[in-house]
Amino acid sequence: MKRPLSRLSLRGRLFLLLVTPLVVLATVLSISRFVQFSHLSRQIYDNTLYTVALTISRDVMLSEGDMLADQLLAALTQSLGDRIYYRITGPDGAYITGYSAAPRRPEGKEPEPGVPLYFDTTVNGLPGRALTLIDTGTDPDTPGVVTIEVWQTVEQRNTFSRELIAQTIAHFSLIVLAAASLVWFGITFGLRPLRELEEAILARSPDDLRPIRRWVPPELRTLVGATNSLFQRLTRAFALRDAFISDAAHQVRNPIAALQAQAEAAQSAPDEATLRRRLAEVVTTARSTGRLTNQLLSMERVRGRDLRSLSETVDLVALTGDVTRDFAARFLAGGGEVTFDVIGTARPIQADTVLLREMLANLLDNAQIYAGPKAQIAVRVEFTPDAAMIEVADNGPGIPPHLHERVFDRFYRLDHDTVAGCGLGLAIVRDIAQSHGGSAEVRPDTQGCTLRIRLPG
Numbered sequence: 001m002k003r004p005l006s007r008l009s010l011r012g013r014l015f016l017l018l019v020t021p022l023v024v025l026a027t028v029l030s031i032s033r034f035v036q037f038s039h040l041s042r043q044i045y046d047n048t049l050y051t052v053a054l055t056i057s058r059d060v061m062l063s064e065g066d067m068l069a070d071q072l073l074a075a076l077t078q079s080l081g082d083r084i085y086y087r088i089t090g091p092d093g094a095y096i097t098g099y100s101a102a103p104r105r106p107e108g109k110e111p112e113p114g115v116p117l118y119f120d121t122t123v124n125g126l127p128g129r130a131l132t133l134i135d136t137g138t139d140p141d142t143p144g145v146v147t148i149e150v151w152q153t154v155e156q157r158n159t160f161s162r163e164l165i166a167q168t169i170a171h172f173s174l175i176v177l178a179a180a181s182l183v184w185f186g187i188t189f190g191l192r193p194l195r196e197l198e199e200a201i202l203a204r205s206p207d208d209l210r211p212i213r214r215w216v217p218p219e220l221r222t223l224v225g226a227t228n229s230l231f232q233r234l235t236r237a238f239a240l241r242d243a244f245i246s247d248a249a250h251q252v253r254n255p256i257a258a259l260q261a262q263a264e265a266a267q268s269a270p271d272e273a274t275l276r277r278r279l280a281e282v283v284t285t286a287r288s289t290g291r292l293t294n295q296l297l298s299m300e301r302v303r304g305r306d307l308r309s310l311s312e313t314v315d316l317v318a319l320t321g322d323v324t325r326d327f328a329a330r331f332l333a334g335g336g337e338v339t340f341d342v343i344g345t346a347r348p349i350q351a352d353t354v355l356l357r358e359m360l361a362n363l364l365d366n367a368q369i370y371a372g373p374k375a376q377i378a379v380r381v382e383f384t385p386d387a388a389m390i391e392v393a394d395n396g397p398g399i400p401p402h403l404h405e406r407v408f409d410r411f412y413r414l415d416h417d418t419v420a421g422c423g424l425g426l427a428i429v430r431d432i433a434q435s436h437g438g439s440a441e442v443r444p445d446t447q448g449c450t451l452r453i454r455l456p457g
Contacts, residue, residue: 010194014187019180026172030165037164042129045157049131050116053150056086056098057135082152085123089147102149103130113145126153193217197224209235255289314351316388316455317342317381323360324379331364334373344383349457351436359432362425363392363451369425370414371396371448388457391443393450404442429453 087098103121111117117132130151193216200214211228262282269275321340328338367377371394380391399407399414406412408430411423430440433453443450 011187011191015180015184018183018187019176022176022179026176030169030172033168034161034165037168038161041157041161041164045129045154046116046118046131049118049129049150049152050133052084053086053116053131053133053148054135056150057088057133057146057148082154082156085151087149089149091145093147096146098149103128103151105130105132111147121151123151123153126155127158128153129157193220201227209238252289252293255285258285259289311350311352313348314353314356315346315348316351316356316390317346319353319356320360320379320381320390323357324364327361327364327368331368331373331377336368336374337376339376339378341378341380342382343380346381346383347388347457349388349455351455351457355432355435359429359453360390360392362429363390363453366425366429366451367392367394367396367449370394386456387438388455390453390455391450393446393448395448398447398449399442401444404444407442408440426451 085099085102087100087102088096090096103119103123105111105117106119109117109119111132111134113134115133119130119132121128121130128151130149133148133150134145135148197212197214197216197220200212209231211231212224216224259282262278262285266275266278266282269278324338324340331338364377364379367375371377376395378391378393380393382389382391403414407414408426409423410427412427413423426440429451433440433455436455438453438455440451440453443452
């Protein structure tokens, strides 16, 4: 199953890849700011609570142990936002003033003289914060040290922290929203050349394979270059296809017309001898048509095979020897001669076995057709440091030098009247050689005709 990201459009994918880190960063920063605000809020309120404790201590001592004035207590409560509670005790825990019940300090925590001790507690069922401070008393009636305990609820403190984090979240949300809008606009504007290229291609007709000449950004030039290369290959492929179909239709039409005429002539034969002779002509034409059809199929097979997946290690000497022996078994019966030689140190090559057999069969058939049934045919396999070559030579009339390349064209025959070939054998040979990265050629300056196939390896 494909990942969800791969199903998005290019615009959506870029937007998600760019905005997601911003959202994650904003979330991390919001959490970090919340921790900082919480710590800062506690520090500010704790310092204020310490100041209140000192103020209460001095006021009580100056009033000789009386309770805080209501006006002062109200002012402190108003400044802190939460109600203030306090208690002052003298040496040995003697109660001096304030509220009778103070929050209990955590076990194991004892205040040191002059150092405030802060701890969380519960005040009337609500979360609170408490401070214990040991201070030197100034009242003559209470010499020694006094313990000042101040506590309050923390609703205002928590509200302050929540307001700060809410403001932070709103601030970062606006930043992310603005950044996302800018990113979306930038992506949309940046992808405009791609959309224009798409529209230009879609506006073309199916037969319009001209190269794309419009300006595109540097990032798209590779894509446009690959597209133009594809258009060029398609143009060549379509031209070859159209030419092949036209030639094939023309070549097949003639044998079919001949078959029809010969069959009609056989129907009107005046005697059995004439009928047999005309039926023999029908059989000969049918065989020629069948050979033409098989050659056409062979050409399509060469074009349709994927050599990268079908290549295998091939013993070229053994394969060539097998095909030559099969051919010789038929050719020697007619009075001909076939020889087979190997030159150099044999080694395997990477190739398609089926296509190599097809190529060798066409080379031998071509030699038989043009050199005659009693010709001398020599097959040689030669190995050089960087290639393997196959040569098929005959002692026939040969091929004029100016036609050495022409004979590899489809449906070309040297002698249309006396030769029974269909003009596809050597075209198939060259296609197979080139599909393996090799070449096919007619060797010059030789007696008869020598065809050489060069294969890499």
